[in-house]
Amino acid sequence: MSTTKNKPVDNGVNVAALLAARQALTEAPAAAQFKWRATCDWVKGTHSRTTVENFFGLGEEQKHRAKFTFDADHPEIFASEDHGATPVEIVLAGLASCLTAGIAAVAQNREIQLRSVKATLEGGMDLQGILGIDSDVRNGFDGIKVTYTIDADATPEELRALVAQSQKRSAVYDIVTNPTNVTVDVRPA
């Protein structure tokens, strides 16, 4: 590192535990197989509520410390009641949180003390896609722009490398930049 430090770097990330987990999962690839789950209930109109609580990993059922819920809706200009973020904003939230968690972990591993990290995200979308006006326009984002403002004990190059490495290791970045097979089944209640 280019800067001198007089106290140990602490970004609140237990890197030793992460590295130990990496080693353990290298030796036991089966334990690395995770299933992330969510359930979603329609509330009314475009309003729905998603719940996450259980997931599978390390060879057994796991549970969050609490049940987390996410309300999603659309704004009033879509003739909706705006009970929550739009689903596409939740995608932005997922991407931002994933990259930011990665930045903290990589910074800890590289002994970079973070003081503040702020991400600003913008996803462009042409509504002619989802409204079926122009079949050449895709439904999803035509691009996502993420801007990080970081205050840390590091050179600008080190910060760029930190953010680059976080993208390389990010699950959500991978999900949004690469195709994923999606299977949707339906059955009567």
Place this chain on the structure above:
Amino acid sequence: MQTTAVVIGAGHAGLAMSHCLTARSIDHVVLERGEVANSWKTERWDSLRLLTPNWQSRLPGYGYEGGDPDGFRSMPETIRFIEGYAKSFSAPVRTQTKVTSVESDGAGYRISTDQGEWRSRIVVLANGACNVPVVPALATALPPDIRTLTVREYRNPSQIEPGGVLVVGASASGTQIGEELQRANRPVTLAVGEHIRAPRTYRGRDIKWWMDAAGVMNDRYDEIDDIVRARNVPSLQLAGSDDRRTIDLNRLTGLGVRLVGRLAGVAGSKLQFSGSLRNVCEMSDLKMNRLLERIDEWATANGMDGEAEPPHRFEPTRVEAAPPVNLDVRSSGIRTVLWAAGFRPDFSWLQVPVLDHKGRLKHDGGVVAPGMYVLGLPFLRRRKSSLIDGAADDARDLFAHLTAHLDGRTTLSPATS
């Protein structure tokens, strides 16, 4: 047949070990599926030249003695060089002898070939790191009228029908062949994943000279941060040529090559590319700059600043604002897909439990099992391990371990130097 050591593969690495064995009069044989320097003779494209300068081929008891130390060998010159090495010490090479299996056999190994069976206490795997071209699973989903070929099958542009070519992979092979095809009027789309950018020359000297002098090539496997990652690093984007040109992505886009992200999916006639192009280019630029920084620091510390040109940095990789994430092979005119996604070694004939769950050879600095060694894999013991110039130190280290094993005084931990 009984011998003390069997070396599999008569390329530079196997011959380097044979030279060590010969020098100590250890009875051995070098088994070669084809001829000496077989891969160079049969699996390389016509215009390929080594990407290391002529001087950088220092083998045990052998090296470059011509008048062009800074030049780059053509394939015929590379073949002559390796054949000359085999002749120089009368290496005991059995050509046209294909190994079909290696099994444990008490204190040693039983090596079956299409020319009979050998028993030996020592086996050295020197069959190379580039046996099998990597072709992604999604290749089978490509429309059937798209012609596909691998780097191993590619010879020259006349093989490629008129029309566009998607070159998958932007390391040394992909960028060199991409440049050649683009100049031969086969418009190239280059799918770019992780790659390592490097200038051919820096501050008036060849990049390989700097890396060698500054000790970069000697970084050791047991001292580097993340050896798993280091062993998976692709080849530098370099080419050997008379004009010593750099073939980075900026040069290719200047010639009209279109950059897209890593090939991530095929849906009907539509090719899907990762949206990560900007980040892989950014990572590569940052990595190159860290290498140049290390070189600059070394130059300053070693009083080179006066005689070398001043430090500078290269233009960042240019990436268009919104590179396509989809291309229809029909409307984009792509007729051919060329796989340049790297190679892997083939150890499928090893009937000894030394492969991991992905079929990769497990080894500790080249020591595979008691009496079994491997040479020539990426970062085996040093950053230079996969280069011709890397075989000497690795062969000497492993030879020391090997003789200790024969003398009955080893453990499994590899020799250090």
